[in-house]
Amino acid sequence: QVQLQQSGPGLVKPSQTLSLTCAISGDSVSSNSASWNWIRQSPSRGLEWLGRTCYRSKWYNDYAVSVKSRITINPDTSKNQFSLQLNSVTPEDTAVYYCAREAPGLDYWGQGTLVTVSS
Amino acid sequence: DIVMTQSPDSLAVSLGERATINCKSSQSVLYSSNNKNYLAWYQHKPGQPPKLLIYWASTRESGVPDRFSGSGSGTDFTLTISSLQAEDVAVYYCHQYYDTPRTFGQGTKVEIK
Secondary structure, eight states, X not given: OOEEEEEOOSEEOTTSOEEEEEEEXXXXXXXXSOEEEEEEEETTTEEEEEEEEEESSSEEEEEOXXXXXXXXXXXXXXXXXXXXXXXXXXXXXXXXXXXEEESSSEEEEOOOEEEEEOO | XXXXXXXOSEEEEOXXXXXXXXXXXXXXXXXXXXXXEOEEEEEEOTTSOOEEXXXXXXXXXXTXXXXXXXXXXXXXXXXXXXXXXXXXXXXXXXXXXXXXXXXXXOOEEEEEO
């Protein structure tokens, strides 16, 4: 059974960096048949896909245009996890953040982390 | 980007009646080489992560009740709940995984009439 466990702070100050980690059990971040995604949900935006990392003989990353200049998703094979960094956050980045596996469709999700951007 | 548009935005249905949600993509999500539609449906309840119901447009995820069904191809898709139960009150989203960036519909809120 695949499980995704999220960790990271729930409060970030404006202009700082949002950092979250998603630990994987029951699968591998290096799987060549899955991709590992970050999605957020807010009342104003609904579900918004932020980006993904996947391994297909080499590592690939794809990012949403809306955050492309501020986002980094990194795999960590030694800990079997992947991370999200979102720089220069504003209150508009306040949302519930989820990690999820796509294989196909987003079949396993983390528990969600409410991240509030406020001073 | 592929834009996903759902209709209606909200829906009130009596218990035991049929609920139908539509999803239209701005371009085809049918991959001709394998004849698969890269379209999924999710159920989202407050305080929980979204739950995958349907993938490949019509394949029910393991454990999903058979009152949920998906249909359609190309750019037009439908999620049907054949007999609405109280536990089906939620927001439902379609999602394309044909191309990046992945995109979702805006959501359809299903309530009991």
